[in-house]
Amino acid sequence: xxxxxxxxxxxxxxxxxxxxxxxxxxxxxxxxxxxxxxxxxxxxxxxxxxxxxxxxxxxxxxxxxxxxxxxxxxxxxxxxxxxxxxxxxxxxxxxx
Amino acid sequence: xxxxxxxxxxxxxxxxxxxxxxxxxxxxxxxxxxxxxxxxxxxxxxxxxxxxxxxxxxxxxxxxxxxxxxxxxxxxxxxxxxxxxxxxxxxxxxxxxxxxxxxxxxxxxxxxxxxxxxxxxxxxxxxxxxxxxxxxxxxxxxxxxxxxxxxxxxxxxxxxxxxxxxxxxxxxxxxxxxxxxxxxxxxxxxxxxxxxxxxxxxxxxxxxxxxxxxxxxxxxxxxxxxxxxxxxxxxxxxxxxxxxxxxxxxxxxxxxxxxxxxxxxxxxxxxxxxxxxxxxxxxxxxxxxxxxxxxxxxxxxxxxxxxxxxxxxxxxxxxxxxxxxxxxxxxxxxxxxxxxxxxxxxxxxxxxxxxxxxxxxxxxxxxxxxxxxxxxxxxxxxxxxxxxxxxxxxxxxxxxxxxxxxxxxxxxxxxxxxxxxxxxxxxxxxxxxxxxxxxxxxxxxxxxxxxxxxxxxxxxxxxxxxxxxxxxxxxxxxxxxxxxxxxxxxxxxx
Numbered sequence: 001x002x003x004x005x006x007x008x009x010x011x012x013x014x015x016x017x018x019x020x021x022x023x024x025x026x027x028x029x030x031x032x033x034x035x036x037x038x039x040x041x042x043x044x045x046x047x048x049x050x051x052x053x054x055x056x057x058x059x060x061x062x063x064x065x066x067x068x069x070x071x072x073x074x075x076x077x078x079x080x081x082x083x084x085x086x087x088x089x090x091x092x093x094x095x096x
Numbered sequence: 097x098x099x100x101x102x103x104x105x106x107x108x109x110x111x112x113x114x115x116x117x118x119x120x121x122x123x124x125x126x127x128x129x130x131x132x133x134x135x136x137x138x139x140x141x142x143x144x145x146x147x148x149x150x151x152x153x154x155x156x157x158x159x160x161x162x163x164x165x166x167x168x169x170x171x172x173x174x175x176x177x178x179x180x181x182x183x184x185x186x187x188x189x190x191x192x193x194x195x196x197x198x199x200x201x202x203x204x205x206x207x208x209x210x211x212x213x214x215x216x217x218x219x220x221x222x223x224x225x226x227x228x229x230x231x232x233x234x235x236x237x238x239x240x241x242x243x244x245x246x247x248x249x250x251x252x253x254x255x256x257x258x259x260x261x262x263x264x265x266x267x268x269x270x271x272x273x274x275x276x277x278x279x280x281x282x283x284x285x286x287x288x289x290x291x292x293x294x295x296x297x298x299x300x301x302x303x304x305x306x307x308x309x310x311x312x313x314x315x316x317x318x319x320x321x322x323x324x325x326x327x328x329x330x331x332x333x334x335x336x337x338x339x340x341x342x343x344x345x346x347x348x349x350x351x352x353x354x355x356x357x358x359x360x361x362x363x364x365x366x367x368x369x370x371x372x373x374x375x376x377x378x379x380x381x382x383x384x385x386x387x388x389x390x391x392x393x394x395x396x397x398x399x400x401x402x403x404x405x406x407x408x409x410x411x412x413x414x415x416x417x418x419x420x421x422x423x424x425x426x427x428x429x430x431x432x433x434x435x436x437x438x439x440x441x442x443x444x445x446x447x448x449x450x451x452x453x454x455x456x457x458x459x460x461x462x463x464x465x466x467x468x469x470x471x472x473x474x475x476x477x478x479x480x481x482x483x484x485x486x487x488x489x490x491x492x493x494x495x496x497x498x499x500x501x502x503x504x505x506x507x508x509x510x511x512x513x514x515x516x517x518x519x520x521x522x523x524x525x526x527x528x529x530x531x532x533x534x535x536x537x538x539x540x541x542x543x544x545x546x547x548x549x550x551x552x553x554x555x556x557x558x559x560x561x562x563x564x565x566x567x568x569x570x571x572x573x574x575x576x577x578x579x580x581x582x583x584x585x586x587x588x589x590x
Contacts, residue, residue: 015420016448018446027458035462075204
């Protein structure tokens with residue numbers, strides 16, 4: 001296997017995913033197979049080649065920092081699973 | 097007279113303009129076809145019947161009031177219905193990305209492309225099915241249901257814009273928009289026998305389109321012929337200040353070269369696309385199409401894109417890395433699914449584990465792995481360097497050739513379920529289409545005949561922002577061959 005079960009669990013934690021036993025098995029196998037294929041890349045000579053993150057080559061794009069009409073608070077919260085007093089509401093993050 | 101669903105836009109709009117039919121009649125005609133045929137095809141997630149009829153009624157009133165005295169208002173898409181892939185935000189109409197995560201998400205705004213179509217007088221009929229978050233090549237990872245291919249209901253329509261492709265091919269809607277990150281407009285267009293264009297990166301606004309891989313994603317037009325494709329591009333293309341990656345260049349007229357002679361056009365055929373990877377029936381159809389182009393005066397030569405074999409690996413690293421970052425926003429807090437949880441981390445984990453399907457999780461995992469400490473240089477940085485080399489292959493080819501031609505997909509449509517257990521085999525479906533996204537260049541897929549009774553797509557790839565030459569070549573081929581006029585005999589229909 002190109003990737004171990006422990007690594008799969010570590011990556012899942014980083015990605016905030018909770019995996020079942022079966023999923024851990026399955027992803028260990030599938031990710032190994034995908035990585036095996038992808039490792040072909042290691043045979044490509046690339047010394048001194050600059051990386052491309054973006055094809056357009058645009059630099060930072062700025063606009064004037066001016067106030068304008070946009071979504072109302074009510075609209076912005078309209079899809080919130082839970083909201084109160086104009087705020088997104090989440091479970092307690094700290095013991096008092 | 098042709099039936100309404102067989103007309104190109106020009107004929108349809110001129111029929112509307114001279115009062116031969118009303119927009120309401122046109123809209124109802126297509127809605128009725130959806131009612132009758134989509135039960136088996138499953139190309140739509142949601143049909144916006146009432147909104148569409150109300151809008152058609154208002155557009156008819158607009159024509160009656162001022163349209164005929166102000167012909168400028170009746171543009172090339174006025175009264176022409178369309179459908180949108182369900183990752184394109186529509187104000188007040190749910191936009192699900194075919195995911196449990198967004199099943200109850202109703203955007204407060206239109207994507208720029210949706211707004212531009214609305215302003216053009218086009219009528220939205222509904223939202224089409226797709227692979228979940230556009231991750232897939234067969235339309236089977238949708239949380240709702242798989243879409244079927246109108247040429248053979250046991251076959252996939254391709255993906256991820258499979259719903260858009262199937263709906264257009266079956267004549268349920270005159271055109272649809274899709275999005276293309278690694279082939280998601282062109283490959284389903286090929287497998288369903290229609291025209292699909294992936295524009296140059298930056299040519300069409302991505303604002304309001306749910307992000308998959310931001311440096312690769314582009315919205316594209318899916319139509320039944322080349323002229324219609326150019327007409328849609330003329331409406332959706334052009335700079336958008338809301339999208340910082342939108343190219344600050346004038347859009348130009350996509351139709352300007354349509355009908356021009358292609359004598360002397362230099363066509364390169366990358367040998368990497370015509371090798372063992374492509375099945376014989378596909379290669380035969382492309383070979384026949386090249387003969388047609390040659391007869392029209394194009395100069396055909398074999399060429400090479402030597403780094404093609406590395407493109408798939410580079411693509412999956414980059415696309416998954418960007419996806420893992422983009423999809424971090426689905427956390428159960430601001431919109432979308434929320435699962436009950438005991439604390440914040442638990443909320444994130446439960447929501448994401450329940451909200452994402454298997455393929456989306458797989459790609460988030462792969463992307464997170466490639467970006468994680470210790471693997472970044474070996475995978476992500478290496479992939480970005482490979483991307484440079486793949487792009488240089490294209491730059492070099494375009495010094496000598498005006499367009500490159502090959503198959504869009506190595507195979508015709510495959511049976512439902514046949515590739516779902518093997519991610520790598522599924523990924524190989526996009527081996528000819530995804531190098532184009534890495535390089536950011538435009539490419540179109542057009543029908544070029546049948547193999548095993550199923551459509552084959554020919555991919556033409558062009559220089560950045562030179563869609564006009566692609567559309568010229570595609571139109572010339574379409575007019576000289578009859579391959580684009582073969583339609584599926586949908587469900588025993590005449």
